[in-house]
């Protein structure tokens with residue numbers, strides 16, 4: 001798998017936090033991430049025989065929720081840079097009785113090893129923010145999506161209101177690394193979190209970038225006053 005220095009650092013960081021990831025994720029988002037994924041799943045549900053690609057699958061939360069909500073013959077392939085995350089995703093799919101419909105593969109979002117138009121859906125939750133090259137990753141997601149397919153991207157975002165931004169910024173910059181350290185995670189990794197959100201384009205800008213990556217129709221919904229957003233992008 002081709003990897004830049006950024007990708008190597010990402011894989012190392014997510015390998016390190018993998019054992020605590022689920023717990024910390026729910027704790028740091030006060031459980032909101034579960035409802036946000038549920039909304040993304042409703043927008044991406046698969047019909048008979050359809051297949052989705054879950055980019056940056058992590059421990060598999062989105063993939064498993066999508067399979068559970070989709071037709072019993074639908075399948076999901078989850079990819080990630082982190083072997084630790086992939087191992088956990090596989091184990092969880094097996095435990096949930098979904099292993100036969102789920103495959104976890106090591107791959108880089110910026111160089112997807114799949115044919116053009118291979119997938120009915122391409123989904124990503126809290127993953128695209130981590131790409132070393134966002135444009136390249138989104139272009140790849142567009143490339144592997146079939147005509148008439150749909151990409152659903154759930155990601156943290158920048159709230160449009162200055163007041164909400166200030167409150168959220170305070171929480172993120174000061175509280176989350178301390179909370180993460182307290183709970184046994186890697187505070188460095190959770191310091192990365194607010195920085196990565198601050199660097200990431202806002203919802204309107206992300207919609208524009210998705211358009212530039214080759215998606216013809218793009219819309220988005222803000223969640224929790226804009227702390228997160230779901231973009232729906234179609235060819």
Ligand SMILES: C[S@@+](CC[C@H](N)C(=O)[O-])C[C@H]1O[C@@H](n2cnc3c(N)ncnc32)[C@H](O)[C@@H]1O
Pocket residue numbers: 007010011014025055056057058059060061062079080081082085107108109110124125126127130131132
């Ligand atoms: C914050 S986790 C989110 C995991 C999961 N989607 C969820 O909803 O909990 C982001 C994941 O994206 C992966 N990732 C980051 N950059 C990637 C890339 N270029 N290609 C593939 N996976 C990547 C990381 O290794 C990590 O497991």
